Amino acid sequence: MLTTLPLLTILIFLPLAGALCLVPLWHREERVRRLALGAGLAELALTGWLALAAPGLPQVQGAPAGFFFWEDLPWIGRFGIRYTVGMDGISLLMALLTAFVTVIALAVSWNAVKERVALHYLLILVMASGIMGVFLSLDLFLFYLFWEVMLVPMFFLIGIWGHGRRIYSAVKFFLYTLAGSLLMLLAIIGVYLIHGTQAGSYTFALPALVHTQMAPRTAGWLFAAFLLAFAIKVPVFPLHTWLPDAHTDAPTAGSVILAGLLLKTGAYGIIRFGYPLFPAAAASFAPLLTVLAVTGIVYGSWVAYAQADMKRLVAYSSVGHMGFVALGIAAWTPVSLSGSVLQMVNHGVTTGALFALVGMLDERAETREIEAFGGLWGKVPLFSAFFLLFSMASAGLPGLNNFAGEFTVLAGSFRVFPLAVVLAFVGIILPLVYTIKLVQQLLFVTERRPLPMSDLSWREGGILALLAVTAIYLGVHPAPFLDLVKVPVGLLTGTH
Amino acid sequence: MTIADIWSIMPLLILACGALTVLLLGAVAPGRYSTAIGVVTLVGAALWCLQHTPEAAVPTLGVALTPFARFFTALFSLTAAVVLLLSRDYNERRGIRGEEYPATVLFAVFGMGVLSASTNFLPLFLGLEGLTFAFYFLVAIDRERPESGEAGLKYLLMGAVAAAFTAFGIALIYAGTGALDVAPAMHALFREGKGNPLLLAGLGFLLAGVAFKISLVPAHLWTPDVYQGAPAPVVAFLSTASKGAAVVFLLLLLPAAGMGEALRIPLWGLSLLSMVVGNLAALLQKNLKRMLAYSAIAQMGYVTLALLSGDGGGYGAAAFYVVAYTAMNLAAFGAVASLTEGEEFGDMEDYRGLGFERPFQGGVLALAMFALAGIPPTAGFTGKFFIFAAALRRGEIVLAVIGILTAVVSVYYYLRVVVNLYMRPAEGEVVAARGTLPETVSLAAAAVVILVLGIFPGPLMEFVISLFR
Numbered sequence: 001m002l003t004t005l006p007l008l009t010i011l012i013f014l015p016l017a018g019a020l021c022l023v024p025l026w027h028r029e030e031r032v033r034r035l036a037l038g039a040g041l042a043e044l045a046l047t048g049w050l051a052l053a054a055p056g057l058p059q060v061q062g063a064p065a066g067f068f069f070w071e072d073l074p075w076i077g078r079f080g081i082r083y084t085v086g087m088d089g090i091s092l093l094m095a096l097l098t099a100f101v102t103v104i105a106l107a108v109s110w111n112a113v114k115e116r117v118a119l120h121y122l123l124i125l126v127m128a129s130g131i132m133g134v135f136l137s138l139d140l141f142l143f144y145l146f147w148e149v150m151l152v153p154m155f156f157l158i159g160i161w162g163h164g165r166r167i168y169s170a171v172k173f174f175l176y177t178l179a180g181s182l183l184m185l186l187a188i189i190g191v192y193l194i195h196g197t198q199a200g201s202y203t204f205a206l207p208a209l210v211h212t213q214m215a216p217r218t219a220g221w222l223f224a225a226f227l228l229a230f231a232i233k234v235p236v237f238p239l240h241t242w243l244p245d246a247h248t249d250a251p252t253a254g255s256v257i258l259a260g261l262l263l264k265t266g267a268y269g270i271i272r273f274g275y276p277l278f279p280a281a282a283a284s285f286a287p288l289l290t291v292l293a294v295t296g297i298v299y300g301s302w303v304a305y306a307q308a309d310m311k312r313l314v315a316y317s318s319v320g321h322m323g324f325v326a327l328g329i330a331a332w333t334p335v336s337l338s339g340s341v342l343q344m345v346n347h348g349v350t351t352g353a354l355f356a357l358v359g360m361l362d363e364r365a366e367t368r369e370i371e372a373f374g375g376l377w378g379k380v381p382l383f384s385a386f387f388l389l390f391s392m393a394s395a396g397l398p399g400l401n402n403f404a405g406e407f408t409v410l411a412g413s414f415r416v417f418p419l420a421v422v423l424a425f426v427g428i429i430l431p432l433v434y435t436i437k438l439v440q441q442l443l444f445v446t447e448r449r450p451l452p453m454s455d456l457s458w459r460e461g462g463i464l465a466l467l468a469v470t471a472i473y474l475g476v477h478p479a480p481f482l483d484l485v486k487v488p489v490g491l492l493t494g495t496h
Numbered sequence: 497m498t499i500a501d502i503w504s505i506m507p508l509l510i511l512a513c514g515a516l517t518v519l520l521l522g523a524v525a526p527g528r529y530s531t532a533i534g535v536v537t538l539v540g541a542a543l544w545c546l547q548h549t550p551e552a553a554v555p556t557l558g559v560a561l562t563p564f565a566r567f568f569t570a571l572f573s574l575t576a577a578v579v580l581l582l583s584r585d586y587n588e589r590r591g592i593r594g595e596e597y598p599a600t601v602l603f604a605v606f607g608m609g610v611l612s613a614s615t616n617f618l619p620l621f622l623g624l625e626g627l628t629f630a631f632y633f634l635v636a637i638d639r640e641r642p643e644s645g646e647a648g649l650k651y652l653l654m655g656a657v658a659a660a661f662t663a664f665g666i667a668l669i670y671a672g673t674g675a676l677d678v679a680p681a682m683h684a685l686f687r688e689g690k691g692n693p694l695l696l697a698g699l700g701f702l703l704a705g706v707a708f709k710i711s712l713v714p715a716h717l718w719t720p721d722v723y724q725g726a727p728a729p730v731v732a733f734l735s736t737a738s739k740g741a742a743v744v745f746l747l748l749l750l751p752a753a754g755m756g757e758a759l760r761i762p763l764w765g766l767s768l769l770s771m772v773v774g775n776l777a778a779l780l781q782k783n784l785k786r787m788l789a790y791s792a793i794a795q796m797g798y799v800t801l802a803l804l805s806g807d808g809g810g811y812g813a814a815a816f817y818v819v820a821y822t823a824m825n826l827a828a829f830g831a832v833a834s835l836t837e838g839e840e841f842g843d844m845e846d847y848r849g850l851g852f853e854r855p856f857q858g859g860v861l862a863l864a865m866f867a868l869a870g871i872p873p874t875a876g877f878t879g880k881f882f883i884f885a886a887a888l889r890r891g892e893i894v895l896a897v898i899g900i901l902t903a904v905v906s907v908y909y910y911l912r913v914v915v916n917l918y919m920r921p922a923e924g925e926v927v928a929a930r931g932t933l934p935e936t937v938s939l940a941a942a943a944v945v946i947l948v949l950g951i952f953p954g955p956l957m958e959f960v961i962s963l964f965r
Contacts, residue, residue: 075954076952076953076957077954077958078954078957078958078961116852141881144872148872149871149872151871152866155911159915159918159919160919167919167920170915171908171911174907175904175907178904178907182901182903182904183897183900185884186884186888186896186900189881189884189885190888192885193885193889
C-alpha cells in the first residue's frame with residue numbers, strides 16, 4: 001500500500017488542501033484555528049509515519065540510489081519538464097522539520113493573531129506546502145516554482161501582521177530573495193540547454209543533469225548564480241542584511257518559520273543542487289564560502305551582543321549559527337555534511353523556540369527591549385526555565401542539540417580547513433557571551449519596570465515542552481538522525 | 497470571389513455584420529441589447545475560428561484564414577467580449593452611452609482579424625489602420641471628461657505619424673522588391689536584397705511604425721498619457737488586443753524573413769531600451785494606470801526579446817506571452833474598471849485597504865500584479881520562462897541577463913500595488929464599487945486563465961509552436 005499511494009504528493013498538497021478548507025469558515029475564528037492546527041498535525045503524523053516506515057522499504061524502481069519514495073509524472077512535455085518528487089534521508093529530515101515547525105507556528109499564533117485570523121492561518125498552510133515542495137522536488141523547474149511560491153505568503157505575513165517597519169521589511173525580504181532567484185533561473189535554463197545539446201534530449205531532471213560536462217568558466221558562472229540565490233537565503237555573510245529586518249518585524253509565526261524553515265531551504269539547495277550539479281566549480285568556490293562562513297559566525301555573534309531588541313538579537317544569532325551550516329557544506333566531507341544537516345534541524349528547533357519565547361514576552365509586555373525586563377525568574381518561573389534551556393541550547397551547551405551539530409561540523413571540517421575551524425571555535429564561545437548577558441538581564445537582574453507578566457498557559461507550555469523534548473533528544477541521542485542522512489551524504493560526497 | 501471564399505472568411509464577415517447590426521439597432525431600439533449582441537457576435541466569431549475548417553486562402557482579397565489567423569482572431573474576439581462585459585456597467589456608472597461603443601469595439605476586432613489573416617501588404621496595412629482608427633475613437637469616447645479627449649488627440653497625432661511611417665515603409669519595400677505579397681517581398685528583402693539602402697530604409701520605416709503600436713522605447717511617449725486619460729475598459733482593450741495585433745504584424749513578417757543582422761540590431765536596441773526605460777520609469781509613477789503603461793512598455797520589451805530569438809523557439813514564446821499578457825492586463829484594468837464608482841482612482845494610494853474591503857476585485861488585481869511580476873504559479877512566470885529559454889537558446893545571453901535584472905526592478909513597483917491593497921488601511925469611507933455580475937464573470941475568467949496557464953502551460957505552448965511550422 002505504501003508504494004501505490006502518491007504519498008509525497010499528498011505530503012506536499014495536504015496543507016494546501018487544509019488551507020482551502022478554511023475558506024468556507026472564514027469568519028468563525030475558533031474553528032479556523034482548530035482546523036488549521038488539525039491539518040498541521042495530520043501533516044506531522046504523516047511525515048512521522050513516513051520516517052518510521054521509510055528505512056525498511058526496498059529501493060524504489062527507477063529512482064536513484066538512496067531514495068525511499070519517488071514519484072515521476074510528465075508535465076510540460078515539450079520542454080522536458082516533469083513533476084518529479086523524491087525523498088531520501090536528507091529530504092525526510094527536512095520534511096519532518098517542516099511539519100514540526102509548521103505545527104509550532106500554527107500553535108504560537110493562537111492568541112497572538114486577532115485580526116484576519118483565517119487569512120493568517122491560510123498563508124501559513126500555503127507556505128508549508130511550498131516549503132515541503134522545495135524539499136521534495138527533484139526537477140529543477142518544479143523546484144524553482146516551489147522556491148518562489150513560498151516567498152509570497154511570507155511577504156504577506158510580514159506585511160500584514162508585522163511590527164515596526166513591516167512594509168519595508170516585507171518588500172526588502174521579497175526583493176532580496178527574488179533578485180538571487182531570478183539569476184538562478186537563468187542558470188537553470190543554462191544547465192538545461194548545455195545538457196540538452198550534449199545528450200540530445202532536454203530535461204530538467206536533477207539525476208540526469210548531474211552528469212553534464214561543462215567548460216570550467218561556464219560552470220563557474222552558473223554555480224555562482226546558484227550560490228548567490230542560496231547564500232541569500234541561508235544567509236551567508238554579507239548577504240544577510242534582509243534577515244534582521246524580516247525577522248524582527250515579522251509576527252511570531254513568521255519569525256519561527258523564517259528561522260526554522262526558510263533559511264534551511266538555502267542550505268538544502270546548495271547541498272541538493274549546487275554542489276552535485278557543479279562539483280568542480282563548487283570545489284573552487286569552497287575557500288571563499290569558508291571565509292564567508294567563518295566571518296558570518298564571528299560577525300553574527302558579535303553584532304548580536306550589541307542588540308537591545310531581543311528579536312534582533314536572536315536574528316543575528318541565526319546568522320552565526322547558519323555560518324556553521326555553511327562551513328560544513330564548504331568542507332564537503334561526510335562528517336561535516338552530516339553535521340550541517342543536523343545543525344539545520346537543531347537551529348530550526350532552538351531558534352524557533354527562542355522566537356516563540358520572545359513572542360510570548362512581547363504579547364504580555366508589549367515590548368522586546370531587553371532593558372525593560374528583569375527578575376523574571378522569580379515572577380514567571382516556568383517561562384524562565386524554558387528560556388534558560390533554549391538559551392543554553394543556542395549557546396551550544398553540551399548535551400543539548402546545537403552542540404551536537406556544531407561539534408560534528410567542526411570535527412568534519414578540521415582536516416580540510418584547519419585554520420577556519422580554529423577561528424570558528426572562537427565562534428562557539430561568542431554566543432555564550434551574549435546569551436549569558438541576555439539571560440542575566442532578563443531573568444536575574446532586579447525588576448526594572450512593573451510589567452504585566454503571567455506565567456505560561458497550558459498551550460504555551462505544551463509548545464515549549466514539545467520543543468524542549470526535541471532539543472534534548474537531539475542533543476543526547478542524535479544517532480538516529482545521523483543514520484538517516486548517512487547514505488545520502490555518502491552518495492553526495494562520493495564515499496558511499 | 498466564390499461561395500467558398502465567402503465561407504472561408506466567415507469569421508471576418510460575422511464581425512463586420514455584427515458591428516453594423518449593433519449600429520443600426522441604435523436607430524430602432526436605442527440603449528438596449530447592444531452589449532449582448534456584441535458579445536454574442538464576438539463569441540460566435542471566436543467559435544467559428546476555433547473549429548477545424550480546412551485552411552483556405554483567398555488570393556483575390558490577400559487574406560488566408562490559416563490556423564495562425566484563426567487562433568489570433570479568436571483570441572482578439574474573446575478579449576473584446578470580455579472588454580464589452582467589463583464596459584457595460586462601467587459606462588453606465590460613468591455616463592458613457594450609445595451604440596457606437598460596442599460597434600467600434602467590433603470594428604476594431606474586424607481590423608485585427610484582417611491583419612492576422614493577411615498575406616499581402618495592403619490588407620495588412622488596412623487591418624492595422626482599421627483597428628487604430630477604431631481606437632482613436634474609443635480612447636476619446638468619454639466626452640464628459642477632458643482628459644479622455646486629450647488622450648484621444650495625443651493618440652491620433654502620434655498614430656497618424658506612425659501610420660505614415662508604416663505606409664512609406666511598405667511603399668519603399670514595394671519599390672525595391674516589386675512584390676506586395678508578404679512572403680515574396682520578405683524573401684526578396686532578406687535573401688537577395690542585402691545592403692540595398694532603399695530596402696533597409698523601408699524596413700526601418702516599417703519597424704518604426706510598428707514600434708509605435710507596440711509602444712517600444714523610443715516610440716512610447718504617447719502610452720502613459722493615453723493610458724491615464726482613456727477609460728479603464730478601453731485601456732484594457734488597447735493594452736491587450738491592439739498590442740497583440742501589432743505583435744501579430746511582426747509575427748507575420750519575421751518568420752518569413754529569417755533573423756538577419758539587419759533585423760537583429762534594431763530589435764535588440766528596442767528590446768533593451770524598452771526593458772530598461774519602461775521598468776525604471778514605472779518606478780517613479782504614482783498613478784496606477786500610468787505605472788501600468790510603463791509596465792506595458794517593459795513587458796513588450798520582453799516580447800521583443802522573444803521575437804529576436806525566433807530561431808530558438810522565440811516566435812512560439814512571443815505568441816504564448818501575448819495570450820498570457822492579455823489575461824494579465826484584462827485582470828488588472830478590469831479590476832480597476834470594476835472598482836470605479838464615479839471617478840476613477842488615479843493614485844495608487846487610493847487603493848489602500850481595498851484588498852480587504854473589496855476582496856474579490858482586490859484579489860484579482862493583486863494576482864494580476866504578481867503575474868505581471870512573473871511570480872509562479874502564474875501565466876506571467878511561464879511566459880517569461882519560455883521567453884528567457886528561447887533567448888538563451890539563441891545565444892542572447894547579455895540581453896537575457898539585463899532582462900532578468902530589470903525584472904527584479906519591476907517587482908518593486910508591482911509589489912507597491914499589493915502593499916497598498918493589503919498592508920495599508922483604508923482611510924475614511926470606501927467609495928469603490930462592488931463588482932456586478934458581468935464584471936465578476938470577466939475577472940474570474942481572466943484569473944482562471946492566469947492560473948491555468950501558470951500551472952499547465954503545455955497544451956497552449958504546443959499549439960502556438962505548431963502555428964509556426
